[in-house]
Each structure stands twice: as structure tokens, then as C-alpha cells.
Amino acid sequence: MTEPSSPLRAAIVGVGQASGKGSPTAGAFRIGYVHARMYERTAGIDLVAAADINQANLDAFVETFRVANAYPDLGSMLKDARPDIVSICTYVGLHFEMIEACAAAGVRGIICEKPFVESPAQLTALRDLVARTGVKIVVPHFRRYLGAFARAEEVYNSGEIGQPLVVTAAIGDEWDLSEWGSHWLDMFRFFHRDAMPEWVLGQARVTTRRGFGHAMEDHAAVMMAFPGGGRAVLETGVNYLNDGVTMVLSASRGSIVVIREDQLRIYSAEGERSESFEDPEGGLKAWSRMAAELRDWINDGTVPRLGFDHVAGTAELNLGCYLSMVDGDRIDFPLAHATQEWPVEALARRRMASKG
Ligand SMILES: NC(=O)c1ccc[n+]([C@@H]2O[C@H](COP(=O)([O-])OP(=O)(O)OC[C@H]3O[C@@H](n4cnc5c(N)ncnc54)[C@H](O)[C@@H]3O)[C@@H](O)[C@H]2O)c1
Numbered sequence: 482m483t484e485p486s487s488p489l490r491a492a493i494v495g496v497g498q499a500s501g502k503g504s505p506t507a508g509a510f511r512i513g514y515v516h517a518r519m520y521e522r523t524a525g526i527d528l529v530a531a532a533d534i535n536q537a538n539l540d541a542f543v544e545t546f547r548v549a550n551a552y553p554d555l556g557s558m559l560k561d562a563r564p565d566i567v568s569i570c571t572y573v574g575l576h577f578e579m580i581e582a583c584a585a586a587g588v589r590g591i592i593c594e595k596p597f598v599e600s601p602a603q604l605t606a607l608r609d610l611v612a613r614t615g616v617k618i619v620v621p622h623f624r625r626y627l628g629a630f631a632r633a634e635e636v637y638n639s640g641e642i643g644q645p646l647v648v649t650a651a652i653g654d655e656w657d658l659s660e661w662g663s664h665w666l667d668m669f670r671f672f673h674r675d676a677m678p679e680w681v682l683g684q685a686r687v688t689t690r691r692g693f694g695h696a697m698e699d700h701a702a703v704m705m706a707f708p709g710g711g712r713a714v715l716e717t718g719v720n721y722l723n724d725g726v727t728m729v730l731s732a733s734r735g736s737i738v739v740i741r742e743d744q745l746r747i748y749s750a751e752g753e754r755s756e757s758f759e760d761p762e763g764g765l766k767a768w769s770r771m772a773a774e775l776r777d778w779i780n781d782g783t784v785p786r787l788g789f790d791h792v793a794g795t796a797e798l799n800l801g802c803y804l805s806m807v808d809g810d811r812i813d814f815p816l817a818h819a820t821q822e823w824p825v826e827a828l829a830r831r832r833m834a835s836k837g
Contacts, residue, residue, distance in 0.1 A: 482835060489776060491520050492530035492564035494555045494579060496572030499541035505655045506692035512594060513570040517546045519768040520568075527777050530562035554580055559586035566590040566775065572693040573659070573823075577603045584616040590775045591618045593713050596659040597796040601804075601818040604796055611789050617778050619706035619771060620792035622667035626753075626767035628758030629745055633730060634672050642735030642749050647712040648672050650728040653720025655690070657697040658802055660824075662717050665728075665801070667795045669705065672730060675786060677794050678705035678713070680813045683805040686718075687828040689720070696825040703802045800808070800824060 484708060497511030513531075520528040532552040535537040543551045552558035559567075559582060567588050569579045573596045582657075583591055597620050598604050609619065625632050637645050650665045685701035700718035707713070722729075725744075730737040733751040742764075745756045760766070774785035784790075801812040803824035822826075 488525050488527045489565040489779060490529045490562070491526050491566040491568065491742075492532070492558055492562055493517060493528070493542075493568040493570055494532045494558065495541035495569065495575070496533045496538055496678045497570065498529050498535075498741050499538045500745040504692075504696070505657065505660060506690070508693055513542060513568065514545070515543070515765075515768060516570055516592065517548075518765055521546075522765060522770045523776065523803070525780070526536055526566065526772060528820065530564055531589075532558040533594050538572060547584040550632040555582055559583065559588070564588060565779065566592070569775050572695075573597070573599055574694045577607065580607065580616070580618065581610065584610055584614040586832070590779045591616060592772070592775060593618055593620055594803050595622065595663045596799060597792060598661075598800075599742070599823045600821050601797075601800055601816050602821040604793060604816075605799065605819065608793060614774050617775065618789045618792065619775050619778075619787045620795070621663055621753050621762060621768065621769045621771060622787060622792065622795065624668060624742065624779055625671045626770050627742055627760065627764060628829060629739060629743050629756075630668060630671065631757060632758065633728075633745055636737055636745075636747060637672055637730045637732065638674065642737065642747070643733030645672070645711045646731050646733060647714060648728060649723050651716040651720045653718070655692075655697075656717055657825075658685075658701050658703065658717050659695075659799055660693055660697070662701075662715060662797065662802075663686040663799050664796050665715050668728070669715070670791075670795060670798070672713075673707040673709075673711050675791060676708050677814050678798060680811050681705040681798065681801045681805055682811050685733070685800045685803075685806045685825075685828060687806075687832050689829070695823045698806075698825060701802075701806070703805070705798070705802075803828070 493513045496513035498509040505509040530550040531548045567583045650750035652661050683703035685698040687698045690697045702716045704714045725740045728739040738746040743758045777783045806810045807824050807827050
């Protein structure tokens with residue numbers, strides 16, 4: 482890291498609900514609070530401002546983190562506080578317009594929450610905007626920085642358990658392919674050396690469920706193929722994995738079982754062993770590493786693995802999963818679609834029409 486003369490000035494928009502229990506349909510995970518703690522422990526960045534359209538949410542946040550400048554909307558914060566970095570912690574429907582506003586105001590770095598964009602058209606427009614303005618964007622798929630996942634990737638690709646074959650995961654508790662699933666799609670890419678899959682095939686049951694401002698599937702399954710032959714399979718809405726199992730990485734001469742997010746059971750020709758990666762800080766170190774990489778990208782041009790080209794690819798994969806369901810066909814990457822809406826809305830409309 483090169484030492485800048487003064488710390489970068491960070492701001493957060495969409496600080497998080499002051500009360501309420503987090504859920505896939507009601508939000509209220511207060512991810513803005515995690516971003517604030519991330520900035521607190523990252524050298525070279527100071528949190529100087531926050532904005533939220535809800536006064537009670539803003540007041541609670543400002544009191545917790547003693548933030549000097551509070552604003553009722555993003556526009557006034559950009560104009561008055563002139564931040565170098567903005568964390569966009571609102572739902573997906575607002576991300577694109579907020580990124581545009583930040584770039585127009587000269588913001589240098591953005592940490593934009595997932596799901597990143599709503600549609601293929603937005604993704605194309607965002608690629609143009611980044612090429613035009615040079616704004617540096619990361620998306621917090623921070624799990625790749627957790628010890629258990631980093632070690633699983635190392636063993637899976639080391640040859641110790643043979644040829645990598647398939648990574649499987651399932652997410653229950655009403656979670657979908659975008660709000661939680663986007664993290665697992667990113668992990669699938671991580672386990673395949675960050676490659677884009679060649680294609681994806683998916684199917685879903687969509688009825689009336691909505692969360693975070695968009696239609697959500699009740700149940701979905703997707704399968705994708707990576708260059709070299711590796712496969713990954715994700716099921717959402719129903720979790721068939723028991724005993725704390727999060728993911729299974731199967732190879733030709735063994736397997737790796739990820740337990741919760743902090744333990745591995747590795748089966749190889751030499752037998753079975755466990756490795757533990759307990760994290761008393763609940764992942765905050767991983768978040769801070771991500772912020773530090775954005776800081777270095779701004780200060781000395783070192784592009785992080787979670788940089789824009791990569792996270793745009795993961796968003797493209799997420800959209801491709803849903804577009805496979807809309808088209809009833811395999812989707813090959815890069816996407817050839819230019820549609821303008823969240824693809825699950827099309828599935829919800831189709832379901833309504835079929836019910837008369
Ligand atoms: N990276 C992760 O691990 C992770 C974890 C949880 C949530 N998230 C993502 O973070 C995002 C936020 O989720 P949450 O549950 O923390 O949200 P939340 O419901 O706790 O808070 C959203 C906040 O946005 C504010 N807001 C809404 N419209 C606004 C506007 N136009 N301008 C300014 N503020 C506005 C609301 O008043 C509220 O304070 C979602 O996209 C979610 O998927 C990511």
C-alpha cells in the first residue's frame with residue numbers, strides 16, 4: 482500500500498433499518514452497520530458522512546457511529562460532503578441510479594451491495610459508465626476472504642483429491658438466487674479460479690413472493706459448466722443439506738465438506754481430516770481486507786480480485802441463471818440479452834397469466 486497524504490473520505494447511503502429482525506422478505510439486515518465497522522478498522526479511510534431517506538434510521542446510525550455529517554438523500558450528501566468512496570447499501574432497484582449519481586459527482590470508489598444490477602441492459606450501461614468515468618466499483622462477495630473458503634479453494638485445485646468435478650450447495654429459509662445465492666455464485670467462480678461459466682441451465686417455481694423490492698422465486702435449481710469441465714449446482718428455497726453442511730466440493734479421488742462457514746472436513750486417499758477456521762470477529766477482517774483493496778486500487782491502481790470486471794461477471798451469471806428460466810433454454814456466456822427488467826418479474830407475470 483502506498484501512503485496517501487490524507488485518508489480517503491467514505492460515506493454510506495442506505496444506512497439500515499433502525500429496528501426489525503432481518504428476513505428475506507423484509508430486509509432489515511442493516512448491512513450499512515457492517516460497512517461502518519469495516520471502515521472503522523481499515524487504515525487510510527475515514528467514515529465522514531451518511532444519508533438515508535428515513536430520519537429514524539439515519540438518527541440511530543449517526544448516534545451509533547458518531548458520524549459528523551448526516552443527509553436526507555444521496556444527492557445532498559454528494560454535493561456537500563464530496564466523499565471519495567460511497568457504500569451503496571440500498572436494495573438492487575436503486576443501485577444503478579445511485580452509481581450514476583456518484584460517478585457524476587466525482588466519487589472515485591464505490592462498494593455496492595449485491596444483488597448488483599437488475600437487468601442485462603443495466604449491466605451493459607454500467608460497463609460503459611465505468612469505461613467512460615474510471616469509477617472503481619467492488620461488490621462485497623467477502624466470503625472468498627474467509628479462511629475456510631480460501632483453504633477449500635486451495636485444496637480443491639491442488640490435485641490432492643484428484644480432478645475437481647462438481648461443487649454443490651443449497652440455501653433454504655426462503656432465500657433466493659440473488660439475495661443470498663449471488664454469494665454462492667461468486668464462490669463457485671472462486672473455486673474455479675474466478676473463471677466465468679461457459680453456460681448455465683436453470684428452472685424455478687415462481688408464485689407471489691417478493692422481497693427487497695423484487696419478485697423472488699419459491700424454489701430454483703441451476704447448474705453451470707466451467708472451462709475445463711468443472712460443474713456447480715445450486716438449489717434455493719429448499720435446503721436438503723444437514724448437520725451444518727454448507728457446500729460439498731467433489732473430486733475424482735476425494736471431497737471437501739464445508740461446515741457452516743468455519744470448518745472443513747477433507748476426505749482424500751490418505752483418510753479424513755478436519756480443519757477449523759473459527760472467526761471471533763464474524764468476518765469483519767474479510768470485509769476490511771476488501772475495503773483495503775479498494776483503497777489501494779484508488780491510491781496506486783492495484784486492481785483487486787473483486788474489482789469491477791469480476792463482479793460484473795458474477796452479476797451476469799446471476800442474470801443468466803434467471804434468463805435460462807425465462808427462455809426455457811441453456812444460456813451461454815457472454816449474455817446476448819438486452820432486456821430491461823429483473824427477469825423474475827417476467828416469470829411472476831407468466832405465472833399470473835397462467836392462473837387466469
Ligand atoms: N453483502 C452481504 O453479506 C449482505 C448482507 C445483508 C444484506 N445485503 C444487501 O444489502 C442491501 C440492503 O439490505 P439490508 O437488509 O441491510 O437493508 P435495510 O432494510 O436494513 O436498510 C435499507 C436502508 O435503505 C434506506 N433507503 C431506502 N431507499 C433509500 C433512498 N432512496 N436513499 C437513501 N436511503 C434509502 C432505508 O431507509 C433503509 O435504512 C440489500 O441489497 C441486501 O441484499 C448484503
